[in-house]
Amino acid sequence: MEDDDFPEELRESVKRLEAGLNDLESGFSGLVKQNRDEFYQDLEPISKAKLDLVSLYNINSLFWILLKTLGHNPQVSDITNELKRVRTAIQRCKEIEDRAKRGRVNQGAARRMVASGLWEPGQDKIKDKDTPQEESNENRELQKKLRDCDESANPPKKKIRQCDV
Numbered sequence: 001m002e003d004d005d006f007p008e009e010l011r012e013s014v015k016r017l018e019a020g021l022n023d024l025e026s027g028f029s030g031l032v033k034q035n036r037d038e039f040y041q042d043l044e045p046i047s048k049a050k051l052d053l054v055s056l057y058n059i060n061s062l063f064w065i066l067l068k069t070l071g072h073n074p075q076v077s078d079i080t081n082e083l084k085r086v087r088t089a090i091q092r093c094k095e096i097e098d099r100a101k102r103g104r105v106n107q108g109a110a111r112r113m114v115a116s117g118l119w120e121p122g123q124d125k126i127k128d129k130d131t132p133q134e135e136s137n138e139n140r141e142l143q144k145k146l147r148d149c150d151e152s153a154n155p156p157k158k159k160i161r162q163c164d165v
Contacts, residue, residue: 017065024058031055046100049093057086118145 006014031039040048060083067074074080 024062028058046093046097053086053090053093057083057090060086115142118142 040051043051060079064074064079064083067077067079
């Protein structure tokens, strides 16, 4: 870029753009040379989705850059809506990944903890039953104990008599 009529204030920006495009081209050269089906067969579905989203976002970003360099306003075109849509999909993909990483609640252990917390000395221990009828009776007993605990924690309010002064 030794052109004398090229503005001096833009030379550094154009050099950075060119370097960035060269980096992008070298990064995508491996993906472009491989057959998509062969590359995808070893990936998990979430990895496939991530790769598709990154590729789509990069293509849209390159189109944004093209519009800017041609002097068009990319805000007016549909590319902004497309970029927003891709960002939303990327966010949804992250949420799916996070959901898979979250711990699961062991419902049996939680039930035992609640039952042991409600147990009072002198009572028979509450044991897990295999039959559904006995299990529903156990649930009714636990619900009754929970209601009793709530009532004892929140006694009914007393009415206060007002006197005329």
